Amino acid sequence: MRSQGRFRRLSGSRQLATVFGLVVLCASSAAIAQMISELTGPVPPMRPIPAPPIPKWVTNDVRVMRAFPDQPPVIPHSIEGYQLTVNTNRCLSCHKREFTVGSGAPMISVTHYMTRDGQMLADVAPRRYFCTACHVPQADVVPLVKNTFRDMSELGFKPTGSE
Numbered sequence: 001m002r003s004q005g006r007f008r009r010l011s012g013s014r015q016l017a018t019v020f021g022l023v024v025l026c027a028s029s030a031a032i033a034q035m036i037s038e039l040t041g042p043v044p045p046m047r048p049i050p051a052p053p054i055p056k057w058v059t060n061d062v063r064v065m066r067a068f069p070d071q072p073p074v075i076p077h078s079i080e081g082y083q084l085t086v087n088t089n090r091c092l093s094c095h096k097r098e099f100t101v102g103s104g105a106p107m108i109s110v111t112h113y114m115t116r117d118g119q120m121l122a123d124v125a126p127r128r129y130f131c132t133a134c135h136v137p138q139a140d141v142v143p144l145v146k147n148t149f150r151d152m153s154e155l156g157f158k159p160t161g162s163e
Protein backbone atom coordinates (compact mmCIF):
# COMPACT_ATOMS: atom_id res chain seq x y z
CA MET A 1 0.00 0.00 0.00
CA ARG A 2 1.12 3.62 -0.59
CA SER A 3 1.20 4.76 3.03
CA GLN A 4 3.36 1.81 4.03
CA GLY A 5 5.77 2.45 1.14
CA ARG A 6 6.57 5.85 2.58
CA PHE A 7 8.10 4.31 5.71
CA ARG A 8 10.43 1.99 3.85
CA ARG A 9 14.08 2.14 4.87
CA LEU A 10 15.99 4.52 2.67
CA SER A 11 18.21 2.77 0.15
CA GLY A 12 22.00 3.32 0.22
CA SER A 13 22.17 6.03 -2.42
CA ARG A 14 19.16 7.78 -0.90
CA GLN A 15 20.88 7.85 2.49
CA LEU A 16 23.99 9.37 0.93
CA ALA A 17 21.90 12.04 -0.80
CA THR A 18 20.17 12.91 2.49
CA VAL A 19 23.47 13.30 4.33
CA PHE A 20 24.84 15.43 1.50
CA GLY A 21 21.71 17.60 1.59
CA LEU A 22 22.09 18.15 5.33
CA VAL A 23 25.73 19.16 4.95
CA VAL A 24 24.84 21.70 2.24
CA LEU A 25 22.00 23.07 4.41
CA CYS A 26 24.30 23.53 7.44
CA ALA A 27 27.03 25.17 5.36
CA SER A 28 24.64 27.60 3.67
CA SER A 29 22.91 28.61 6.91
CA ALA A 30 26.34 29.28 8.44
CA ALA A 31 27.18 31.47 5.43
CA ILE A 32 23.89 33.37 5.73
CA ALA A 33 24.44 33.86 9.48
CA GLN A 34 27.77 35.51 8.67
CA MET A 35 26.13 37.91 6.21
CA ILE A 36 23.56 39.15 8.75
CA SER A 37 24.99 41.58 11.30
CA GLU A 38 24.71 40.86 15.01
CA LEU A 39 21.19 41.55 16.27
CA THR A 40 22.63 42.33 19.71
CA GLY A 41 24.67 45.24 18.35
CA PRO A 42 28.42 45.73 18.60
CA VAL A 43 30.72 43.21 20.27
CA PRO A 44 31.52 43.67 23.15
CA PRO A 45 28.04 45.03 23.98
CA MET A 46 27.68 48.78 24.62
CA ARG A 47 30.91 49.56 22.79
CA PRO A 48 30.58 53.06 21.26
CA ILE A 49 30.44 52.90 17.46
CA PRO A 50 30.64 55.81 15.02
CA ALA A 51 27.19 56.97 13.87
CA PRO A 52 26.69 56.95 10.09
CA PRO A 53 26.09 60.43 8.65
CA ILE A 54 22.44 61.45 8.34
CA PRO A 55 21.55 61.33 4.62
CA LYS A 56 20.83 64.59 2.86
CA TRP A 57 17.21 65.08 1.81
CA VAL A 58 16.46 66.11 -1.75
CA THR A 59 14.80 69.51 -1.30
CA ASN A 60 15.10 71.03 -4.76
CA ASP A 61 11.33 71.79 -5.07
CA VAL A 62 11.13 69.86 -8.37
CA ARG A 63 8.05 67.61 -8.37
CA VAL A 64 9.07 64.03 -9.13
CA MET A 65 7.32 61.96 -11.79
CA ARG A 66 5.22 59.17 -10.31
CA ALA A 67 6.32 55.61 -11.02
CA PHE A 68 2.65 54.69 -11.61
CA PRO A 69 -0.47 56.88 -11.85
CA ASP A 70 -1.82 56.45 -8.34
CA GLN A 71 1.49 56.47 -6.51
CA PRO A 72 1.50 58.94 -3.63
CA PRO A 73 3.90 61.59 -4.98
CA VAL A 74 7.13 61.96 -3.02
CA ILE A 75 7.78 65.20 -1.14
CA PRO A 76 10.25 67.44 -3.03
CA HIS A 77 10.73 69.97 -0.20
CA SER A 78 12.01 70.01 3.36
CA ILE A 79 9.55 68.95 6.06
CA GLU A 80 12.05 69.55 8.85
CA GLY A 81 10.20 70.69 11.98
CA TYR A 82 6.72 70.58 10.40
CA GLN A 83 4.29 69.64 13.15
CA LEU A 84 1.94 66.80 12.28
CA THR A 85 -0.16 65.92 15.31
CA VAL A 86 -3.82 65.42 16.16
CA ASN A 87 -4.25 69.16 16.77
CA THR A 88 -1.90 70.66 14.20
CA ASN A 89 -1.22 69.71 10.62
CA ARG A 90 1.42 71.94 9.05
CA CYS A 91 1.08 70.19 5.68
CA LEU A 92 -2.57 71.16 5.37
CA SER A 93 -1.74 74.82 6.01
CA CYS A 94 -0.37 74.84 2.46
CA HIS A 95 -1.92 71.83 0.70
CA LYS A 96 -5.58 72.13 1.74
CA ARG A 97 -7.94 73.38 -0.97
CA GLU A 98 -8.66 76.67 0.82
CA PHE A 99 -4.98 77.56 1.23
CA THR A 100 -3.47 76.64 -2.14
CA VAL A 101 -3.96 80.08 -3.68
CA GLY A 102 -1.77 81.68 -1.04
CA SER A 103 0.81 78.92 -0.78
CA GLY A 104 1.11 77.88 -4.42
CA ALA A 105 1.21 74.25 -3.25
CA PRO A 106 -0.57 71.54 -5.28
CA MET A 107 -3.96 70.77 -3.73
CA ILE A 108 -4.39 67.41 -2.02
CA SER A 109 -6.37 65.42 -4.56
CA VAL A 110 -10.08 64.71 -4.38
CA THR A 111 -9.43 61.23 -2.98
CA HIS A 112 -8.18 62.85 0.24
CA TYR A 113 -11.71 64.10 0.94
CA MET A 114 -13.37 60.72 0.46
CA THR A 115 -14.23 58.11 3.03
CA ARG A 116 -13.40 54.56 2.10
CA ASP A 117 -16.97 54.16 0.86
CA GLY A 118 -16.45 57.01 -1.61
CA GLN A 119 -18.50 59.51 0.43
CA MET A 120 -17.27 63.09 -0.10
CA LEU A 121 -16.50 65.11 3.02
CA ALA A 122 -16.09 68.88 3.48
CA ASP A 123 -12.71 68.35 5.10
CA VAL A 124 -9.78 65.96 4.78
CA ALA A 125 -10.81 62.38 5.51
CA PRO A 126 -9.33 61.07 8.76
CA ARG A 127 -7.65 58.27 6.85
CA ARG A 128 -5.68 60.85 4.87
CA TYR A 129 -4.81 63.10 7.79
CA PHE A 130 -1.33 61.77 8.60
CA CYS A 131 0.33 62.67 5.32
CA THR A 132 3.70 61.06 6.03
CA ALA A 133 2.10 57.62 6.31
CA CYS A 134 2.08 57.71 2.50
CA HIS A 135 4.15 60.70 1.34
CA VAL A 136 7.85 60.63 2.05
CA PRO A 137 10.80 62.83 1.25
CA GLN A 138 13.70 61.33 -0.69
CA ALA A 139 17.35 61.10 0.30
CA ASP A 140 20.30 60.90 -2.06
CA VAL A 141 21.62 57.47 -1.00
CA VAL A 142 22.79 54.25 -2.59
CA PRO A 143 19.79 51.87 -2.77
CA LEU A 144 19.98 48.96 -0.31
CA VAL A 145 18.77 46.50 -2.92
CA LYS A 146 19.04 46.61 -6.71
CA ASN A 147 15.85 47.75 -8.38
CA THR A 148 14.79 46.36 -11.73
CA PHE A 149 11.52 48.29 -11.91
CA ARG A 150 10.53 49.38 -15.41
CA ASP A 151 8.04 52.10 -16.14
CA MET A 152 4.86 50.72 -17.68
CA SER A 153 5.20 53.17 -20.57
CA GLU A 154 8.38 51.29 -21.57
CA LEU A 155 6.62 47.96 -21.75
CA GLY A 156 5.78 48.29 -25.43
CA PHE A 157 2.28 49.61 -25.84
CA LYS A 158 1.08 52.41 -28.13
CA PRO A 159 0.40 55.51 -26.02
CA THR A 160 -3.01 57.19 -26.41
CA GLY A 161 -2.91 60.23 -28.70
CA SER A 162 0.52 59.49 -30.14
CA GLU A 163 -0.59 59.52 -33.80
Ligand code: HEC
Pocket residue numbers: 060061062063064072073074075076077079082084090091092093094095103104105106131132135
Ligand atom coordinates in the same frame (compact mmCIF):
# COMPACT_ATOMS: atom_id res chain seq x y z
C1 HEC B 1 4.94 76.21 3.13
C2 HEC B 1 3.97 75.47 2.36
C3 HEC B 1 4.08 73.95 2.37
C4 HEC B 1 4.04 73.10 3.45
C5 HEC B 1 3.92 73.48 4.93
C6 HEC B 1 4.10 71.77 2.93
N1 HEC B 1 4.18 71.79 1.56
FE1 HEC B 1 4.23 70.20 0.33
N2 HEC B 1 4.49 71.43 -1.29
C7 HEC B 1 4.48 72.82 -1.24
C8 HEC B 1 4.78 73.34 -2.57
C9 HEC B 1 4.84 74.82 -2.94
C10 HEC B 1 4.94 72.21 -3.40
C11 HEC B 1 5.31 72.21 -4.91
C12 HEC B 1 6.74 71.79 -5.11
C13 HEC B 1 7.67 72.68 -4.37
O1 HEC B 1 7.69 73.89 -4.60
O2 HEC B 1 8.39 72.16 -3.48
C14 HEC B 1 4.76 71.04 -2.58
C15 HEC B 1 4.83 69.74 -3.03
C16 HEC B 1 4.48 68.64 -2.27
C17 HEC B 1 4.32 67.30 -2.78
C18 HEC B 1 4.52 66.85 -4.23
C19 HEC B 1 3.23 66.88 -4.98
C20 HEC B 1 3.38 66.37 -6.38
O3 HEC B 1 2.35 66.28 -7.05
O4 HEC B 1 4.48 66.06 -6.81
C21 HEC B 1 3.96 66.51 -1.74
C22 HEC B 1 3.68 65.02 -1.77
C23 HEC B 1 3.91 67.34 -0.56
N3 HEC B 1 4.23 68.63 -0.92
C24 HEC B 1 3.61 66.88 0.69
C25 HEC B 1 3.71 67.63 1.84
C26 HEC B 1 3.63 67.10 3.18
C27 HEC B 1 3.38 65.64 3.53
C28 HEC B 1 3.79 68.15 4.03
C29 HEC B 1 3.83 68.11 5.55
C30 HEC B 1 4.79 67.22 6.17
C31 HEC B 1 3.95 69.34 3.23
N4 HEC B 1 3.93 68.98 1.90
C32 HEC B 1 4.08 70.63 3.72
C33 HEC B 1 4.25 73.58 -0.13
C34 HEC B 1 4.18 73.11 1.18
Ligand code: HEC
Pocket residue numbers: 069070071072073089091092095106107108109110111112124127128129130131132133134135
Ligand atom coordinates in the same frame (compact mmCIF):
# COMPACT_ATOMS: atom_id res chain seq x y z
C1 HEC C 1 -3.37 56.73 2.71
C2 HEC C 1 -2.29 57.34 1.95
C3 HEC C 1 -2.26 58.85 1.83
C4 HEC C 1 -2.29 59.80 2.84
C5 HEC C 1 -2.41 59.56 4.34
C6 HEC C 1 -2.16 61.07 2.19
N1 HEC C 1 -2.03 60.91 0.84
FE1 HEC C 1 -1.70 62.36 -0.53
N2 HEC C 1 -1.84 61.01 -2.03
C7 HEC C 1 -1.96 59.64 -1.86
C8 HEC C 1 -2.09 59.02 -3.15
C9 HEC C 1 -2.25 57.51 -3.37
C10 HEC C 1 -2.01 60.05 -4.11
C11 HEC C 1 -2.08 59.92 -5.64
C12 HEC C 1 -3.43 59.44 -6.10
C13 HEC C 1 -4.51 60.27 -5.57
O1 HEC C 1 -4.54 61.45 -5.89
O2 HEC C 1 -5.30 59.73 -4.78
C14 HEC C 1 -1.86 61.29 -3.38
C15 HEC C 1 -1.75 62.54 -3.96
C16 HEC C 1 -1.38 63.68 -3.27
C17 HEC C 1 -1.01 64.95 -3.87
C18 HEC C 1 -0.98 65.25 -5.37
C19 HEC C 1 -2.33 65.69 -5.79
C20 HEC C 1 -2.41 65.98 -7.25
O3 HEC C 1 -3.54 66.08 -7.72
O4 HEC C 1 -1.38 66.03 -7.92
C21 HEC C 1 -0.71 65.81 -2.87
C22 HEC C 1 -0.27 67.26 -3.00
C23 HEC C 1 -0.92 65.10 -1.62
N3 HEC C 1 -1.31 63.82 -1.91
C24 HEC C 1 -0.72 65.66 -0.38
C25 HEC C 1 -1.09 65.02 0.80
C26 HEC C 1 -1.13 65.68 2.09
C27 HEC C 1 -0.73 67.12 2.35
C28 HEC C 1 -1.57 64.75 2.99
C29 HEC C 1 -1.86 64.93 4.47
C30 HEC C 1 -2.96 65.84 4.78
C31 HEC C 1 -1.78 63.50 2.27
N4 HEC C 1 -1.50 63.72 0.95
C32 HEC C 1 -2.16 62.30 2.85
C33 HEC C 1 -1.99 58.98 -0.66
C34 HEC C 1 -2.09 59.56 0.58
